[in-house]
Amino acid sequence: MATTLGKTNSGAAFGRSIPRVEAQAKVTGKAEYVHNLRLPGMLYGKVHRSTVAHGRIRGIDVSAAKALPGVYAVYTAADIIKLIPEPYYGPAFHDQPILAVDKVHHVGEPVALVLAADPHVAEAAAQLIDVDYEELPAVFDEVEAMTSKAIVHEVLKPAGTFPDLKHLKGKRDTNIALDFHLRRGDAQKAFAEADHVFEHTFRTQQVLHVPLEPFVTVADPTPNQLVIHTASQSPSFVRIEIARLLGWAENKVRVKVPYLGGGFGAKLYIKTEALTAAAALLAGRPVKISLTMEEQFYQITKHAATLRIKSGVTNEGKVTARECEVWWNGGAYADIGPRVTQKSGFTAPGPYDIDHVSIDSYALYTNLPAAGALRGFGIPQLVWAYESHTDMIAKALKMDPLAIRRKNILREGRPQATGTLMRDAGIEKVLERLAQRMDWEKAFDKGGGAIRRGRGIAIGFKASISPTTSVAIVNVSADGSCMVYCSTVDMGQGSDTAMAQFAAEALGIPVESVTVVHPDTDVTPYDMATLGSRSTYHMGHAVKLAAEDARDKLMQLAKDVGLSAETTPIPDIFRKKYGMQAGNVVGVGSYIPSYTSPDAQGQTDNATPFWMIGATGAEVEVDTETGEFKITRLVNLVDVGRPVNPAIVETQISGATMMQLGFTLFERMDFDAGQCTNASLADYKIPGIRDVPLVMENEAVDMVQQSGPFGAKGVGESGTFGVSPAIASAIDDAVGVRLTSLPLTAEAVYRGLRAQAGKPLDE
Amino acid sequence: MQRNIRFTLNGRPVETQVGNHQNLVEVLQGQGLFGARESCSQGLCGCCTVIINGAAVSGCLTLAPLIDGADVRTIEESQPDGKLDPVQQAFVETGAFQCGFCTPGFVLMTRQLLDAHPQPTDDEIRHYLAGNLCRCAAYPEIIKAVQLAAAKCKG
Numbered sequence: 001m002a003t004t005l006g007k008t009n010s011g012a013a014f015g016r017s018i019p020r021v022e023a024q025a026k027v028t029g030k031a032e033y034v035h036n037l038r039l040p041g042m043l044y045g046k047v048h049r050s051t052v053a054h055g056r057i058r059g060i061d062v063s064a065a066k067a068l069p070g071v072y073a074v075y076t077a078a079d080i081i082k083l084i085p086e087p088y089y090g091p092a093f094h095d096q097p098i099l100a101v102d103k104v105h106h107v108g109e110p111v112a113l114v115l116a117a118d119p120h121v122a123e124a125a126a127q128l129i130d131v132d133y134e135e136l137p138a139v140f141d142e143v144e145a146m147t148s149k150a151i152v153h154e155v156l157k158p159a160g161t162f163p164d165l166k167h168l169k170g171k172r173d174t175n176i177a178l179d180f181h182l183r184r185g186d187a188q189k190a191f192a193e194a195d196h197v198f199e200h201t202f203r204t205q206q207v208l209h210v211p212l213e214p215f216v217t218v219a220d221p222t223p224n225q226l227v228i229h230t231a232s233q234s235p236s237f238v239r240i241e242i243a244r245l246l247g248w249a250e251n252k253v254r255v256k257v258p259y260l261g262g263g264f265g266a267k268l269y270i271k272t273e274a275l276t277a278a279a280a281l282l283a284g285r286p287v288k289i290s291l292t293m294e295e296q297f298y299q300i301t302k303h304a305a306t307l308r309i310k311s312g313v314t315n316e317g318k319v320t321a322r323e324c325e326v327w328w329n330g331g332a333y334a335d336i337g338p339r340v341t342q343k344s345g346f347t348a349p350g351p352y353d354i355d356h357v358s359i360d361s362y363a364l365y366t367n368l369p370a371a372g373a374l375r376g377f378g379i380p381q382l383v384w385a386y387e388s389h390t391d392m393i394a395k396a397l398k399m400d401p402l403a404i405r406r407k408n409i410l411r412e413g414r415p416q417a418t419g420t421l422m423r424d425a426g427i428e429k430v431l432e433r434l435a436q437r438m439d440w441e442k443a444f445d446k447g448g449g450a451i452r453r454g455r456g457i458a459i460g461f462k463a464s465i466s467p468t469t470s471v472a473i474v475n476v477s478a479d480g481s482c483m484v485y486c487s488t489v490d491m492g493q494g495s496d497t498a499m500a501q502f503a504a505e506a507l508g509i510p511v512e513s514v515t516v517v518h519p520d521t522d523v524t525p526y527d528m529a530t531l532g533s534r535s536t537y538h539m540g541h542a543v544k545l546a547a548e549d550a551r552d553k554l555m556q557l558a559k560d561v562g563l564s565a566e567t568t569p570i571p572d573i574f575r576k577k578y579g580m581q582a583g584n585v586v587g588v589g590s591y592i593p594s595y596t597s598p599d600a601q602g603q604t605d606n607a608t609p610f611w612m613i614g615a616t617g618a619e620v621e622v623d624t625e626t627g628e629f630k631i632t633r634l635v636n637l638v639d640v641g642r643p644v645n646p647a648i649v650e651t652q653i654s655g656a657t658m659m660q661l662g663f664t665l666f667e668r669m670d671f672d673a674g675q676c677t678n679a680s681l682a683d684y685k686i687p688g689i690r691d692v693p694l695v696m697e698n699e700a701v702d703m704v705q706q707s708g709p710f711g712a713k714g715v716g717e718s719g720t721f722g723v724s725p726a727i728a729s730a731i732d733d734a735v736g737v738r739l740t741s742l743p744l745t746a747e748a749v750y751r752g753l754r755a756q757a758g759k760p761l762d763e
Numbered sequence: 764m765q766r767n768i769r770f771t772l773n774g775r776p777v778e779t780q781v782g783n784h785q786n787l788v789e790v791l792q793g794q795g796l797f798g799a800r801e802s803c804s805q806g807l808c809g810c811c812t813v814i815i816n817g818a819a820v821s822g823c824l825t826l827a828p829l830i831d832g833a834d835v836r837t838i839e840e841s842q843p844d845g846k847l848d849p850v851q852q853a854f855v856e857t858g859a860f861q862c863g864f865c866t867p868g869f870v871l872m873t874r875q876l877l878d879a880h881p882q883p884t885d886d887e888i889r890h891y892l893a894g895n896l897c898r899c900a901a902y903p904e905i906i907k908a909v910q911l912a913a914a915k916c917k918g
Contacts, residue, residue: 017858019855019856019858020858022863023854023855023858024847024855025863026860026863026866027847027851027854027855027860027863027866027867027870028798028838028839028847028851029796029797029798029799029837029838029839029866029867030798030839031863033797033800033864035797035800035864036797038792120782120784120785209898210898211862211864211898212800212802212803212808212810212862212864212865212896212897212898213800213802213862213864214802259862259863260862261800261802261862261863261864262861262862262864262898262899263862264898292804293802293803293804293805491862492860492861492862492863492899493861494861647858648858651858651861651899651901651904652861654900654902654903655861655899655900655901657900658900658902659898659900680803680805681803681805681807681808681896682803682805682807686896686898687900687902688893688895688896688902689888689889689892689893689895689897689902689905689906690889690890690893692889692900692902692903692906696903
């Protein structure tokens, strides 16, 4: 049946739990991933990686590798430089070489690349490369990196894209890749006047994303363009950065992205793309580089951090002042760490109404694998610290954890630490709903004998990375079907489905008649990236604007030919205009939110277009004889504005929660002299189906983001915020053991119990 | 060293040259099938699950010469009527996946689970699917999908 333009914003497409548009392709194994791609004449690349954490390269012997039958080529930095004289990339600093130049900065850094038609030959040859290193002193700890004599990069090279990094250009002999400072009121004076001052230090460990589809890129040097097929969350960035490296126009580089087998912030900016592109151009043939699971451990990770928080508090539990110092372990390359340092840094005091605030946040280089964005952009580390700190204060003052939060919570219309007033931030609503679902006001069974029970709550918030741009095209065909062109990457979060829903809702046509074109920079317009829960809001706006533009044009077209668009089927409008099934109506939408840069004190009246809120309540049972504990109930509350697709939103909440549960309970990269010693799924456990708590409840509170498209905002990260501190507080509530480092292991609980009993275990 | 092997792939006879060092995932890729995906390469994640002679195995740990003469079935095997089977339908209806990379393994393992336990308990589901990892952690939906599939199979 031919479609007629229906009502716009009728709720026919938006807010419905329709199945994902790609559901059939995924359950039949036929969904398209770069993993599947093979091109005629394609060579496979295998990387030879650094075996030392910090060292000068004295020589590279590739003769044995080159001599292996079947090897097509072996490349080192010397070859790359012939093609790209300045072979350094990165979103914040141009600090990362395509292959190591003169020096290596971490174990696992790419030093040489072997190409062969048979990947097994390439792999065998990569092992035959011999590199002679002069080892240098290395630094691994983020706090030591502040003053260490071991300097990871001799000179800092800001990329020039971010104004707050410009002052670091050419700076020598420092590991500080960004220092962010915020001052509001007079914290020192307030500490002096406070009834109580509390100070605690917390630690988080280095972990990683582990998408089950490891990094993979295919580069194809065609006569007119370099075509890059890549599992990337940021196709527009890849095109611009590769074009910059080569000194080419943007339109000479084409980046295509099908579905991703998971991303979580790993597949952002440049990962395997620059090396694959350079190799393909040098070889003159298509090249594929697929990392192994082990290699993912050297590519990108989540920041380990040390966080010190100090609070001035009244006898009644009102926090009057807070000082936060955060040291982010960025590893060998800055990646997006400086943005984590600033954008997350300014929420370090938590969702609390505090008059006097002082924040110092430092991005540090160390000789570990680089750290970047991982589902929360630094927020889970901060929430871990400020919510644990909140409960430690409550305990000292003999206050209830809910009561102290109610007393200090940042309410609607009040200024956050930057001075930005809170708008459409359901902090109070989320907290109250969590308390209700946890039956917080009712008596709680604390258990008895060897098994003790406890409960905890925690709440966190996050600003959106701003300002960023999204552009979309909506194309209505002559039969009334519609295509959305956007560079948002569907990595599992369901953006294809969401964008189809936005377009259908704004156009007033059935969602089934909309398809979404996958990112292809020759076809789909610019998008900053699929990160930081920004797509629903930013690309949602762009798609909505494009659909409204198309609708207006279709109405005008109908008017021009003397028809009513409201009553005439869309195909009849086109037929009357063009005499046959022909033509298109193309709408365009572009969106960038307003934003005010912070001043020297970190103050701004417009820090973010929207706030994300997430809270978790946990109930645990602790075995006092072994320290083992199990989570008997986990309740997750979020404010996502109006959910685009409630079923997918719930999957996003529980998925984020489960991921953070892994980071809370067992995930940790172990290092020995900079060498990761558990770089495999055999030694690095990620959550499985048996780790799902027996009771897990997820809820999006009833909220509307007034500035959002149809009232929506982002959801991908909010489920992570409260998990770690809620569980730590529940353990403390059960047995009186307060853990301040992640992960929360049975051993750590048992050590705490022994210390409590005056019989501490040896280290 | 190369050798010639013959096996049945989704009901059709196949004859192909394989290297002794190659694994089943590579053999399937040579046949144009990409639903079995090598991820951890240690037989721990379940992304490369393939059914050999009726039993689920890790394709990444199965050397190619060992499938000579075997009956091999993959996620690409189509249903007699060309539609989704009850397990696949249940995964779609409950939204039991996000990125979809691990989904073929879960679907194949769920079929095997339902063959062994037509009405599985929550505990049996968690036990049976413990060898399949989903980093998107769509586990709560997967448990619902298995229960729905069991109900569909029962009719």
